[in-house]
Amino acid sequence: MVQALVLVGGFGTRLQPLTTDTPKPILDMVGRPFFSYMIDWLESHGVDEVILACGFLPDQIQEVLGGGSPRGPKLRYLVEPEPLGTAGAIRFAAPYLAERFLALNGDSLADLDLTSLWESHIEREARISLGLYPMEDPSDFGLVEIDEEGLVRSFTEKQTGAGQGLISAGAYVMEHEVLDLIPGGRSVSIERDVFPLLVDNGLYGLSLDGYWKDIGTYDRYREACWDIIEGRVKSGVEHNAEGVFIAPGAEVSSEAWIGPRAVIGTGCRVGAGARITDSVLLEGCRIGENANIHGSILSPGVTVAEDVAVRNMVLGRNERIDA
Ligand code: GTP
Numbered sequence: 001m002v003q004a005l006v007l008v009g010g011f012g013t014r015l016q017p018l019t020t021d022t023p024k025p026i027l028d029m030v031g032r033p034f035f036s037y038m039i040d041w042l043e044s045h046g047v048d049e050v051i052l053a054c055g056f057l058p059d060q061i062q063e064v065l066g067g068g069s070p071r072g073p074k075l076r077y078l079v080e081p082e083p084l085g086t087a088g089a090i091r092f093a094a095p096y097l098a099e100r101f102l103a104l105n106g107d108s109l110a111d112l113d114l115t116s117l118w119e120s121h122i123e124r125e126a127r128i129s130l131g132l133y134p135m136e137d138p139s140d141f142g143l144v145e146i147d148e149e150g151l152v153r154s155f156t157e158k159q160t161g162a163g164q165g166l167i168s169a170g171a172y173v174m175e176h177e178v179l180d181l182i183p184g185g186r187s188v189s190i191e192r193d194v195f196p197l198l199v200d201n202g203l204y205g206l207s208l209d210g211y212w213k214d215i216g217t218y219d220r221y222r223e224a225c226w227d228i229i230e231g232r233v234k235s236g237v238e239h240n241a242e243g244v245f246i247a248p249g250a251e252v253s254s255e256a257w258i259g260p261r262a263v264i265g266t267g268c269r270v271g272a273g274a275r276i277t278d279s280v281l282l283e284g285c286r287i288g289e290n291a292n293i294h295g296s297i298l299s300p301g302v303t304v305a306e307d308v309a310v311r312n313m314v315l316g317r318n319e320r321i322d323a
Contacts, residue, residue, distance in 0.1 A: 001049065004042050007103070008054055008061060017314065018314065029215070030225050041111055049076065052075065083187060086191065099176050100174070109211075124149075131205075135164065135167050152198075152204060169208065229244065244262050245263045261279075262277060265281050266283050305322045
């Protein structure tokens, strides 16, 4: 049995107002709750139990995802009394975790090869193995350096102009005994407080093939949508080159211009002459005739009046943009 503990307790502040009353794991992404892509990814690497380490709005997450689909991995939920940080949340789950398990951040869209990570972890007799991902411009992330055996040599904080490098993809294989290194009852970060303790002491990294994107900012959330629709990441969604997805139940005028790159959520209505490019409209938005939406994300229930232009904006639930 392979178990995955997934951290989903964060507030998702960088995605507000999209995440003000909808936690990141169930934010809609191309017609599905985001976390369903994670479940498929984990299942494809043999995971049969997913434990969600929750904090912010746990009931909503549980209501949407439930116990898992009958043939997929079983889903279980733990709720921290207060945010314990990425390592604190893993320690909090200790009584439920197997001798060896996967731990992941719950906000990445990915199809990375977790099976290789698991196998190399066993071969190397590692204590923690970090899934690493090569990035052209890693300036938003910390860099991880490994030697030819895969031993982690150093971590470098975020910096600009660093050039191509390996970043941590927030996906780890861990031995249960390392949880003893995490102090209990307070907020502890795995990246800052735990990994440095294990350099030269069983901490390995492996560069993984495949796709990876942290969806935690507006731009990356939209990019992830296009990557799903245009087929750059393995997912069950049908591809098309224009990057357009219109959910069943959306009413789009045959005289509207949709795309390139647009998601029109279920229950949306788009009037004649409207133009929607590079934008995501979540459930139930109303777009008036000849309105022009570009580079934007609209929360559920947004109304845009006719003839209005909305450019590079992120709108909160039920906002109205009038002429
Ligand atoms: P921002 O507020 O925009 O930084 O987003 P975030 O709250 O998701 O934080 P961040 O992206 O740094 O978190 C990475 C992952 O860890 C996300 O999947 C979070 O849900 C999760 N996470 C962060 N802090 C905690 C915590 O204290 N407890 C739990 N259970 N999960 C956490």
